[in-house]
Amino acid sequence: MKIQWYPGHMAKAKRKMKEDLPLVDAIIEVIDSRCPNSSRNPEIDILAKDKARIMLFNKADLADPARTKSFMESFRKQGFYTMEMDARSRSSVKGVSKLVMESCAELLERKKQKGILSQSIKAMVLGIPNVGKSTFINAYVGKATAKTGNKPGVTKGAQWIKIGKDLQLLDTPGITWPKFEREIVGLNLALIGSINDEILPIEELIFYLLKYLTRYYGSALVSRYGETLQGKEDALEAMDAIAVKRACIKKGGDIDYTKVSRLILDDFRSGRLGRISLEHPMKWEEDSQMEV
Structure with missing residues (x-):
């Protein structure tokens, strides 16, 4: 059973994301802890290969904790900064700022050596539909800044959000990719609600x-x-x-x-x-x- 879902608006969102990438220092990718491989957009690794990478394992409260721990360790070995969370809880996302700054420590040091005193970081928040990206942003900011919903495709356009004095987030629409190379990816994304239920x-x-x-x-x-x-x-x-x-x-x-x-x-x-x-x-x- 092959499942594919790539509506036209996603192609437009991808083009906009590529245009905005040069503006940011880091990529915060929100994934679903229940299927870390399937809920990652593989195109991001190519597009953002020179950026600091933060991987947020959302919905960790729904996932097998032993497996989540193992996946996180694997991603850390690949150079990602990782953290598990439940984006519905503001206390669960408190450590994100520290993680972003840790991931950008070398960049900030290079700025300092060049005489640039600003410690400001710009980060793009990415995630496929319905992994909780907008819920995370709202918990992180502390107010309803991003639209949320229990179906894919709620966030329609990019928006900048200021977090304190040293961090700015660029929220982006959730996008999948044109073709799932493995059948299991489409199945898993359908099960977690990242694909429109009406076509399943x-x-x-x-x-x-x-x-x-x-x-x-x-x-x-x-x-x-x-x-x-x-x-x-x-x-x-x-x-x-x-x-x-x-x-x-x-x-x-x-x-x-x-x-x-x-x-x-x-x-x-x-x-x-x-x-x-x-x-x-x-x-x-x-x-x-x-x-x-």
């Missing part, structure tokens, strides 16, 4: 999710939906058992697969299934081969 084949999507959950998080299914899920390794059997448990049955006794799929998707996105990550830091290649 929801039953196939949840079938994939259940294959993944029965492999890695079977206990979460049992905890949420009862002992009838114990030992279930087949995704279709698991879906049928959940449908019966939650009365997702049509007149005549047939399973209402659309209804049960929406129920499971809502349980996953809300965290009612527990702290689940869609990617394993050591099994990216293996999971990429999982058939849908």
Whole structure:
């Protein structure tokens, strides 16, 4: 099942982002902790290769903490400055300013040696749709500066936001990229809500999710939906058992697969299934081969 989503306004936003990159010293990228690989726009690595890089693992409260820790360590080894957070909490984002300044320490030292006394830093905030970028900015600033929403495409244009005397943020619209090279990327982005739900084949999507959950998080299914899920390794059997448990049955006794799929998707996105990550830091290649 191949999922692609790249509306026309994103191409325009990408062009504007490229125009603005020379204006900034650092890139703050907000990603979803549940799928750090999938929720990163790979084009940013090419466009911003000479910038200080900060990676904010948002929605860490919904993700598997052990996996998040492992991913963060991996990104640090690649030269990123990382921090986990829940962007809905202002206290959770307090350390971002310090992290930005640490990432730009060499730049500030070079300025000082040239006699430039200003310690001001300009940073561009990037993120694909619905990873919580605008929510983070509002918590960081302390007021509703950026528009937020629980669907992709809320932020439409770039805007500068001043943080104290030494930091300016450039908020940008969330953009994906024209083609997902791996099928798993489209699936994961669909599951976290970064792709418009209206275009998704929801039953196939949840079938994939259940294959993944029965492999890695079977206990979460049992905890949420009862002992009838114990030992279930087949995704279709698991879906049928959940449908019966939650009365997702049509007149005549047939399973209402659309209804049960929406129920499971809502349980996953809300965290009612527990702290689940869609990617394993050591099994990216293996999971990429999982058939849908």
